Amino acid sequence: MTNGNIDFTKSNQYTLSIRLSTDGFSFSVYNPLEECDFYFRTYSVNTQQSMAANVKAFLAQTDELKYTYRQINILIHTVRYTSVPLELFEDEQMETIYYQNFRKQNNEIVLCNVLGKSNVVVLFSIDKLTHLFLSEQFPNARFFSTISPQIEYLTSRSKLGNNNKLYANIHANSMDVFALDKGRLQLVNSYAVNNAGDCAYYLLNIWKQLTYDQEHDELHLTGDNIVYRQQLSEQLKQYLRRIFIINPQADFNTSHTARIEDIPFDIQSLLICE
Template identity: 30%
Template structure:
């Protein structure tokens, strides 16, 4: 596979870049920028060979392109599909992450990773394919592994602190929906759902709303989705809920015409 991430990124200036590599279903995307140089912004999304395992296709790609092993100012590897859970900070034990992962999820083959979310007084525990984890550690020993839901949780907590009604947040990306409910900055609920069609979106949102006993008149639902999906879902939901609004993502230096995944925009907003 022959491609260039960007003509502006070279081995000579890579140490100035903040880079994120987002692992998505069947592919990955690259977002990078030099904080003091807006014109340096780059975004590229590619599909991997689906006839091969994700880890093997990624290894082939990395062996063909030297930018995988460039030195960067910061490099985040963003997981989007792997299972996650929040563990209270007070009871989390780093030396038991693998055991906790095996107990919580039916995916014992995953490598257990964790991310501290001090603002939530919690630790985000998530799993990743061990081959992918090993490959990135070989290419980028200083890489930071993060889960795509983390920047959303931090942004939603901050946004909900100044709001009187409760807020249910939902972000749709690929075939997944992540949801969380906050009440004046306090997290009440978080979960992710696989989405096969639009009926699933409506079902899960209304089910969560009912389970949390949210008020259909006063409480708010903030939704992030592709424009055509958002309009359809909003119009249907407004038959049941009064306040259904588009989600505001944290401010980030992103070109307006770039179709960048919402979790990457949220991550960049948290970094700025």
């Protein structure tokens, strides 16, 4: 099967990245040897059904997932995550630490991502049945919180220059925020948002709490909610001098990657960090 630049008969050369969110699923297929080879598709979910039921249907109905891939990444978009400094992390304390931050839910499993570039461990959870369905179909898959590849990518990116940087990834109803001081993670959090004003409120409060400089420190915006992003940029211009839009596709080593713009920022970050 060939679709666009992707020849699925060569799938064992490709990386499959699946992104699961309560507002919809998506996946990308990427050839790391030929970076212009991209394939991206979204999948609508039934909000009346559980995550596990939606995942089961997604796996059954999506032919592209039935090939054998070189590598499979599964990203879970959730606000139920927490970060721990690597030097303080112990495997056997994983659930204890996690449930100090979140109320325990039935039938979930706690997973972790150890982030080598940023010296941080991200703890997150996934429904056990969802994890079972995915693990049965993809025994060698790697599971990530969507926050994890963003931290790794932005850690490297923030080392450029001599100033503090605040990053915001704006989704349909939420916003991921990262504050970094030359590669050192100061803050990571996610907020529920209903409009660009909500985004501005959180970002300006963080800016004030971290005593960032309005003239020299930087705000970087990205995300699939382009309307909020544009409105936010306009609203904040009167307060902050240096506002930028992140362009991750510039970090790919080819000029044939227009479709990368369609792919969620967390998947882009994961592919760049590989």
